[in-house]
Amino acid sequence: MAFPHRPDAPELPDFSMLKRLARDQLIYLLEQQHEVDKLYKVENKPALSSNEQLCFLVRPRIKNMRYIASLVNADKLAGRTRKYKVIFSPQKFHACEMVLEEEGVYGDVSCDEWAFSLLPLDVDLLSMELPEFFRDYFLEGDQRWINTAVQALHLLSTLYGPFPNCYGIGRCTKMSYELWRKLEEEEDGETKGRRPEIGHIFLLDRDVDFVTALCSQVVYEGLVDDTFRIKCGSVDFGPEVTSSDRSLKVLLNAEDKVFNEIRNEHFSNVFGFLSQKARNLQAQYDRRRGMDIKQMKNFVSQELKGLKQEHRLLSVHIGACESIMKKKTKQDFQELIKTEHALLEGFNIRESTSYIEEHIDRQVSPIESLRLMCLLSLTENGLIPKDYRSLKTQYLQSYGPEHLLTFSNLRRAGLLTEQAPGDTLTAVESKVSKLVTDKAAGKITDAFSSLAKRSNFRAISKKLNLIPRVDGEYDLKVPRDMAYVFSGAYVPLSCRLIEQVLERRSWQGLDEVVRLLNCSELAFTDMTKEDKASSESLRLILVVFLGGCTFSEISALRFLGREKGYRFIFLTTAVTNSARLMEAMSEVKA
């Protein structure tokens, strides 16, 4: 298990530098600059500290400003004076200051900034930890975080040299890329003459591929995220996993040797692997029997600690597996996966629609139902009007009328739409085509279809061969392509795009796909002379997801890397999954 990398695969760059940098900055900021001696989590409750000074390290969110203002005003009412400092990370926004001003506390608060944008979650994963990026940009059209993304890219290029080959797709990607280039030009010289360490960078917007992000994850790491929610690279396993009355916080990264071997595996293999591992471990313990004193001494001093550590990790992951199995191996989950696969492949649409309807009627889960509706819409180019109305009606009856706003959001983001009523479109088209030549009429049709932001998933899937033809069983133990992350049913679109572009070193020959993605103006290739890039660096690829990426996508690309002798590094605004995307779109009563 955990297939090794090819011997010629490049080494990953050392991200520990970033970690050190962030830690040192933070310590300096808090201890030296602001004389902080105790840390509390910012929660929406009164401050208990009796200190003379309160220092807040916060994201520049209006909600946080209101909270700070309420604390200050409460102190004022109580006749208490102290110093307040707000450190904004990654930057201060004017709107935040305005809120402080409007709440009448601007004069009482001093502000500072901490330009922190990259958190290394793992040896190959950097996160900006900005989950709000997705909603702010893709729903509200708010570009405030683009600057942060640009700063992050700039920091990477100052640390790891220029990127000789750049590819990207998506509106946000294009804008970020252009601003980044401008910044690099202005600060010329910093990267000039440096040898590139990372040969390629590929940027893409989350809305280029919503489908992949909305699929149920079945690779271990993704499944753990879907089931328990991984936060900042660690997860809280509750009593049902630890089989004690306490929860356990576990860091999930390459340093956990057990986890590292199963993280990219299809779930069906994981339990078998873990029990084999447990037997091996037992055997190693058993070697104690029949040892003489000297051997025993050696065993205790050298091996026992490692074994115990492994034992602990094993029991954690076995517990997690059991808990997942309890939830996911029920008939319900099988049916769910079956429906998803049907949607991806585009058969039995009626049956799937009824399944979704039943899902809503039974109030199984508001988020899951939304996800299925969106998957249906994305794969079918929108729902037919009848289904669009009835599914929404059913949903409102189940979960309340405020979700009218949720549907409005989903429509705006292009996640849940109504098929353009064919009649009106054709009527206009035929009228127009009578007036002009056929070629012009074709162009007008194109214009019409690009007017409605439509997903052309079916055609794209065909072009890129996203649904592998399976003769017999797909052997999930020995995956043959990236589809294994979805049980062999579907190759993630985002990952396939990356694979194709890397193979061609450009978007050449992918014009039709790009057009179907409605990204004709938004896909670019930018190459500089490669004479300085070593062949090793040219097999190192940084993939940047603006709007979030899923663990399944990461696993798929890790697999691709092993197959081709590449190494992928990931930079994402946040790690996401279907539930997080849906929650970002949902309107909830406060």
Added chain:
Amino acid sequence: MDCYTANWNPLGDSAFYRKYELYSMDWDLKEELRDCLVAAAPYGGPIALLRNPWRKEKVASIRPVLEIYSASGLPLASLLWKSGPVVSLGWSAEEELLCVQEDGVVLVYGLHGDFRRHFSMGNEVLQNRVLDARIFHTEFGSGVAILTGAHRFTLSANVGDLKLRRMPEVPGLQSAPSCWTTLCQDRVAHILLAVGPDLYLLDHAACSAVTPPGLAPGVSSFLQMAVSFTYRHLALFTDTGYIWMGTASLKEKLCEFNCNIRAPPKQMVWCSRPRSKERAVVVAWERRLMVVGDAPESIQYKQLTIQVLLDRLVLRRLYPLAIQICEYLRLPEVQGVSRILAHWACYKVQQKDVSDEDVARAINQKLGDTPGVSYSDIAARAYGCGRTELAIKLLEYEPRSGEQVPLLLKMKRSKLALSKAIESGDTDLVFTVLLHLKNELNRGDFFMTLRNQPMALSLYRQFCKHQELETLKDLYNQDDNHQELGSFHIRASYAAEERIEGRVAALQMAADAFYKAKNEFAAKATEDQMRLLRLQRRLEDELGGHFVDLSLHDTVTTLVLGGHSKRAEQLARDFRIPDKRLWWLKLTALADLEDWEELEKFSKSKKSPIGYLPFVEICMKQHNKYEAKKYASRVGPEQKVKALLLVGDVAQAADVAIEHRNEAELTLVLSHCTGTADAATADKIQRARAQAQKK
């Protein structure tokens, strides 16, 4: 061979001096210097002369002339003085000429006689007139000290950041002091003045009498005082012809000298040569010059840095020379050539006789995109000279759109500023401009501007959503965006309103907006919600319990759970709940109640629209196998196997699957065959499969 010592003269016992001409002055002065106000800038800077200053006896029609020469006497500027009477001239550290008028107004001129600005030394000075004034230099910049007709001092330590200080009164001072000077100690400017035999030190707070250590007795008045350039040393000349030299702190005497000349000297100054440890005081009378030296002592000499040198060249508009020096010294572009070019450009924009186009083109040709040159700074200078159009042209060369914004705002080109801010991708900058626009334009125009800038609009909307809900509504209204307006009212119906009637009213507005948006679906759904809300309220009144804010589904479920079946059915009919949903709902609720009798009655009320497999499932979820089996028998053939497996009857499931000859079903049953108990069943299936293959 020349005799090097020939022109050296003895000075005292051990020192010699010589006098020789470094260069001759190029000027051609018609008047005697004694008739002029003269000011020479430090570090070999320019010299300013004001000819014909006011003499009471002269006719006013002869206007004085202000002339500026370089240190070597090259004329730099000459202009007729048209302002008021000047009391004193002096150069600031930035080589700006400060002309202190009698009325306390200080006029500031550039090296080339260009008027820069003026400021006043305050009302008190205006009223009492200026008797005497000094321009002095500190580490912060250049200051002005004024002695008024009321014998009071006013000073500003830095004319660049004008803060006027009125110094305390000197007790009993009835006439002007015989001499005075400014001192700078511990970063604070003081005034030292002599009144008769007494010396006073004035600081911000107090006036204190001071005595120089080791001062010879018999002094009845001080005729002159001189402080060194660095404010470290002080020299005093008394009416006894005695010179005292010491530290400016008045803590130490360096030396003293009696020259036996009792006439007041015209001038007394400290002088020292670069790197020399010797300092001397030069005293000048009408026809006599005397040099008084002291014992060697280390002093620091601060060299002109290369940056200051370049600044000086730039001030003298010797741009090519400055650039050559930069190139020769290989200074980095940003510190060297770029900076000088930028200065040149700032000079260029002041040439009013050249058209905007030509100036802009000339600047761009020379500067191109030299790193470190800020076109926005140059544009700011153009704007300062009143050339707004030129400023805008220059800004177009500024590659960083964000840098253009502040000046555009200043020039009241806010809309252009908005587009530039958007181009920069810096949302914060956009927001800043928006707030500007909001104050500058009326609401209608402001909204109109937003309408044309989607990015700014969404930014502003985001802000309003959190902070200015009413504005948000106005924005939607303005745009006839009925869809969003509807959403706005929907949100208000549960976030802002508490009373049922208020909430219904908000929903009504939402529904109206949705109709206008031609979103019939949302309108109908909203109307349904209005009905539901009213009904929930009534239910709470009649039945008690909690209904308001439940979804329709949950409302009906609550009714069923509460045993109000009739009402539940009525509600289901009223709101056209589909049969399928109602069946799922009742099935789940009755199972939750464990009311198996009622459930069975319900199952027989008519043919189930969801089939009977759900009955089996739900009963099993409640762990009631007995009830589950009842329904398993009623499950249709398609789902029979699943039902039998659910109730754990593997053997019968196998029989049905074999009967159906359905491979998928056989596999499913087989996967449920666990342990020895099902071994026979598994065998049976395998046999059936084998048989099927034979055929």
